[in-house]
Amino acid sequence: MSQRDGDLAAGAHPEEGDRHAVRMDGSDDELDQPTSKATEHITAMDVRKGKDMQGIPWNVMPTTRDKYRQSRLQGYANFENVPNSGRLSEKECMPAEKGQLYYEFQHSTRSVKPTIRHFQLRNLVWATTRHDVYLMSNFSVLHWSAMTYKKQEVINLQGHVTPCEKHHRNHYEGFYQTPVSTLAVKHNLLVTGGFHGEIICKFLDRQGVSYCCKTTNDDDGITNSLEIFEKPSGSLHFLASNNDCGLRDFDMEKFRICNHFHFAWPVNVSLQCLLNFQFSI
Incomplete structure (x- = not known):
């Protein structure tokens, strides 16, 4: 984990002049242009006619793309814990051939803008299908459909959020104005993790919030990542990786922590593989 990870966990936020910081509205100062109907949605036909995929009007900009x-x-400084790891990996990777078709552009929109409080936060945008996207926008989790071009608020965390179901150790007091550091959406379950170890769970087919808890009281308890998965038995679980050196396995059928693993380092991310092994970094 880099020093900047530690600064973030301690509650530090990017300074206004930090070129690595992402603005609250997800935009770039130099390229931030008012969104018009002509640039709100960009289709494959628009791109074939020469329009920019992101709707940036380069013809009126002081520079070219x-x-x-x-x-x-040239100006971006990448952070790495292992010196020269990027240069070493370049020697092992095969260079991509230019001119090949690696993807086919379909559609982009500027009608919804994700909010990323710091450039090291993870998984704040999720695509659950080819047409469904979930994202953080300020204090709201939004769902956007590529089929209807419409957005819908799934949950608003700016006010007082409390669980409406009764479960053991449910944090019935709830949370107020919870800043989200990471989220996960899978198997009809939405889980958000907060800067101070807050966990908020909502099933997409149920009204209200099902479960709230605070995983830790550690000052470095920021939730770094969440991983939702099904056990071989079919039961629904999720992993919460935290900066307090803890990895917690939540059972969403019983709404409880069934495993708590301790490490000698802050846990950035954990993944559940098909062989039922867990990998933590």
Whole structure:
């Protein structure tokens, strides 16, 4: 974990002049242009006609797309814990051939903008299907459909959020104005993790919030990542990786922590593989 991870966990936020910080509205100062009907949605036909995929009007910008990209690549300082790890990996990776078709653009929109409080936060945008996207926008989790081009608020965390179901050790007092550091959406379950170890669970087919808890009282208790998975038995679980050096396995049938693993380092991310092994970094 880098020093900047530690700063984030301690509650530090990017300074206004930090070029790595992402603005609260998810935009870039230099490229932030008012969204008009002409640039709100970009289709594959628009791109074939020469329009930018992101709707950026380069024809009225003081620089070109290629020059801006080159400037970003030269000015961005990547953070790494292992010195020269990026250069070593480049030697092992096969270079991609230019001119090949690696993806086919379909559609982009500027009608919804994700909120990312810091450039090291993880998984604040989730695509559960080819057409459904869940994202953080300020204090709201939104669902956006690529079929209807419509957005819908799933949960608003700006006010007082309390669980409406009775479960053992449910935090019935709830949370107020919870800043979200990570989220996960899978198997009809939405889980958000907070900067101070807050966990909020909502089933997408139920009204209200099902479960709230605070995983830790540690000052470095930020939730780094969440992983929802099904056990071989079919029971629904999720893993919460925290900066307090803990990895917690939640059973969502019994709404309780069934395993708590301790490490000698802050846990950034944990994954459940098909062989029922857990990997933590």
